Amino acid sequence: MEYIVLIYGSEKSWSSMSKTDVEQMYAEYKKYSEELAKAGVMRGGSELKPTSTASTVRVRGGKRQVTDGPFAETKEQLAGFYLIEVPNLEAALDWAAKCPSSRDGSIEVRPLASGGPA
Amino acid sequence: MLTRAIDELVRRERPQVLAGLIRWTGDFDLAEEAFQLACAQALEAWPRHGLPRRPGAWLTTVSRRRAVDLMRRRRPDVPLEPAMLDLLGTMGAEDTEPELPPEVEDDRLRLLFTVCHPALAPAAQVALALRTLCGLTTAEIARAHLEPEATTAQRLVRAKRKIAEAGIPFEVPPAERLAERLEGVLSTIYLVFNEGFSATEGDSWIRADLCAEAIRLGRLVVELLPGEAEAEGLLALMLLHDARRASRTATDGTLVPLEEQDRTVWDRAAIEEGTVLLDRGVARGRPGPYQMQAAIAALHARAARPEETDWAQIAALYGALLRTTPGPIVELNAAAAVAMAHGPEAGLAWMERLERSGTLAGYHLLPAAQADLLRRLGRTGEARAAYARALALVRHPAERRFLERRLGELE
Numbered sequence: 001m002e003y004i005v006l007i008y009g010s011e012k013s014w015s016s017m018s019k020t021d022v023e024q025m026y027a028e029y030k031k032y033s034e035e036l037a038k039a040g041v042m043r044g045g046s047e048l049k050p051t052s053t054a055s056t057v058r059v060r061g062g063k064r065q066v067t068d069g070p071f072a073e074t075k076e077q078l079a080g081f082y083l084i085e086v087p088n089l090e091a092a093l094d095w096a097a098k099c100p101s102s103r104d105g106s107i108e109v110r111p112l113a114s115g116g117p118a
Numbered sequence: 119m120l121t122r123a124i125d126e127l128v129r130r131e132r133p134q135v136l137a138g139l140i141r142w143t144g145d146f147d148l149a150e151e152a153f154q155l156a157c158a159q160a161l162e163a164w165p166r167h168g169l170p171r172r173p174g175a176w177l178t179t180v181s182r183r184r185a186v187d188l189m190r191r192r193r194p195d196v197p198l199e200p201a202m203l204d205l206l207g208t209m210g211a212e213d214t215e216p217e218l219p220p221e222v223e224d225d226r227l228r229l230l231f232t233v234c235h236p237a238l239a240p241a242a243q244v245a246l247a248l249r250t251l252c253g254l255t256t257a258e259i260a261r262a263h264l265e266p267e268a269t270t271a272q273r274l275v276r277a278k279r280k281i282a283e284a285g286i287p288f289e290v291p292p293a294e295r296l297a298e299r300l301e302g303v304l305s306t307i308y309l310v311f312n313e314g315f316s317a318t319e320g321d322s323w324i325r326a327d328l329c330a331e332a333i334r335l336g337r338l339v340v341e342l343l344p345g346e347a348e349a350e351g352l353l354a355l356m357l358l359h360d361a362r363r364a365s366r367t368a369t370d371g372t373l374v375p376l377e378e379q380d381r382t383v384w385d386r387a388a389i390e391e392g393t394v395l396l397d398r399g400v401a402r403g404r405p406g407p408y409q410m411q412a413a414i415a416a417l418h419a420r421a422a423r424p425e426e427t428d429w430a431q432i433a434a435l436y437g438a439l440l441r442t443t444p445g446p447i448v449e450l451n452a453a454a455a456v457a458m459a460h461g462p463e464a465g466l467a468w469m470e471r472l473e474r475s476g477t478l479a480g481y482h483l484l485p486a487a488q489a490d491l492l493r494r495l496g497r498t499g500e501a502r503a504a505y506a507r508a509l510a511l512v513r514h515p516a517e518r519r520f521l522e523r524r525l526g527e528l529e
Contacts (some may be wrong), residue, residue, distance in 0.1 A: 084269060087287070088286065090287050093237070
């Protein structure tokens with residue numbers, strides 16, 4: 001099954017990290033991505049730019065409304081995602097727990113509907 | 119008479135057969151439906167041909183056949199899996215005795231870990247366990263939780279859908295995850311028990327049933343995962359608590375405190391079984407919160423009269439419990455035990471610290487415990503005020519009546 005691994009964390013605390021901490025985090029993510037690739041479960045993913053760069057679009061009554069900012073203002077923000085293919089939820093949760101941000105943020109795991117795009 | 123005997127037999131075989139069917143079909147609803155059809159068939163065939171030698175194997179084979187029928191009818195376009203085709207080929211006449219390898223033990227354990235998966239909400243875990251492993255109907259589960267049947271049905275549907283759609287595996291977790299997952303299973307079982315135990319009103323028989331079902335599940339874990347000290351501890355704890363059921367409420371439904379309970383009606387066999395289990399668990403040298411709580415319950419059960427209670431030991435156990443599972447409610451119990459062991463003043467001082475911390479604000483048992491100690495010290499005015507504070511917070515009628523009784527006695 002294919003799962004999306006959504007990485008949520010506090011942008012505020014990330015932006016106040018020291019340079020060495022940032023380097024350390026990127027090193028950990030690099031290692032994590034390599035592990036996913038090596039295990040043959042990686043299907044894609046990326047870090048996202050901060051929510052300050054987000055725009056939200058709604059079409060209501062045929063009219064396009066664009067607003068500044070993310071869909072919802074929350075304490076933790078979506079910072080990145082991975083797309084993985086593993087046998088079941090247990091395996092997906094194992095990978096999610098290994099994600100570096102699981103220690104200070106939250107990782108949401110969701111299956112793609114009907115196996116995802118062919 | 120025969121129908122009742124068959125009903126009972128079917129009820130006993132249900133968890134094993136159903137668990138196997140769920141593994142085999144990978145579909146909770148299909149498994150349940152096929153099992154229902156097999157039961158109907160049993161009710162017809164068994165009185166005519168006599169009971170099969172192995173009713174479980176009979177039910178499994180016939181259920182599988184019905185599952186295959188259902189699958190073919192629903193999705194004629196989808197080819198059956200090879201294992202299912204094999205089965206169809208080997209199946210003989212319906213009234214002959216089928217021989218099936220017994221792979222059922224693991225299936226019940228798989229089912230338990232699946233329905234208690236942490237990705238399911240606790241209430242959904244409880245409902246699914248009661249439905250699949252205990253065989254309670256949706257209506258019975260709803261009545262036990264004092265909720266509309268539609269709510270329970272919805273909860274079950276959502277949980278089954280999540281298992282299928284999120285890909286929760288039907289498996290016993292691997293060794294490195296077992297301890298963590300077993301903790302979840304045990305806490306769900308304890309949740310079922312507490313739902314049955316904490317209430318003394320409403321549908322009391324179904325509530326007692328919840329305790330019995332929790333104990334049944336506890337036994338299942340102890341039987342299928344031998345050597346797990348905390349599983350033994352939990353089963354012991356439930357047995358020791360349940361042994362006191364008959365004395366917990368007066369005929370008018372008022373809660374009876376431990377020291378006033380009629381100890382002659384306590385269930386000696388349950389106490390004995392609980393104590394033996396606890397000793398077995400403790401001997402494994404892996405202490406845990408369930409064993410500690412069971413040890414406390416065992417010390418209460420062992421005292422023939424309230425004044426023989428070994429409060430010093432109980433206070434020490436609460437101290438240990440507080441170190442492993444810290445929390446304000448455990449702390450309140452520890453303070454109450456210290457009061458009984460070393461005098462009310464020591465307990466009161468601790469409870470005052472707890473009160474100032476504010477972590478138990480709104481919890482009626484804190485002022486109730488304070489009131490009890492003040493009463494023992496003869497500080498009647500303060501006791502009265504504390505009972506009034508407790509009465510303002512208490513919700514359960516049986517507990518309310520008890521607090522009112524105590525307040526009345528202070529006049």
